[in-house]
Amino acid sequence: MSDFERRTVDTLIGVAGELATRGWLRATSGNLSVKDPDSGRIYITRSGSDKQRLTPADVLTLSAEGNILAGVGKPSFETPVHLAIYRHTSSGAVFHVHTVYNNLVSRYADDMGVRFHDHEMLKALGHWQEDAAVTLPVVPNFAHIPQLAEAVAQAVNPRVPAVLLKKHGIYAFGETADAALRHLEAFEFLFEWLCLDRLSEAAARHPVTLS
């Protein structure tokens, strides 16, 4: 095993454990991958694995085309989505999680996507200007994975490092695992803020009197 492989497996196990602890990978949901920029090989989590307790055996090695080069079992069911993101971006890592907040936001999003503006957290997505605005693409949750992968490929915007799937979850990506994680955390922060901001506005319109 090369140094890169060893470090990548450690990174995937570490990130999965951290995200699982936050409740972002419940019931074996979600999947994570890292791409070797030199060989084009992709390291991805095994389908159905418990992301809280990943071991090196839960990481499979794939060719850029998705053929299994090493590892036992099946790679993530959603591998074609990861491959599509790698094909259409310069990403080195793709992290997919299901959270209550990303599902809530996706439920109320329309086909134009979810627009975030006038928020400090946009800097974590690489948008530093004062009037920054980011529209997160949203795609239907097609059950047929090749169709889902194609929809994600069509939706990817090079200025926005994520795609949201309706009532399913988010795919966040970046040039490195650290960048993909930062983008994922920034979007999840914005989802929580959006939901709670709407809730607080609704509460303000319907004040409750305590007697």
Ligand SMILES: CSCCC(=O)C(=O)COP(=O)(O)O
């Ligand atoms: C209960 S998760 C359903 C499948 C899914 O959406 C997912 O993210 C996990 O799939 P995998 O094959 O990568 O375990």
Ligand SMILES: [Zn+2]
């Ligand atoms: Zn999923």
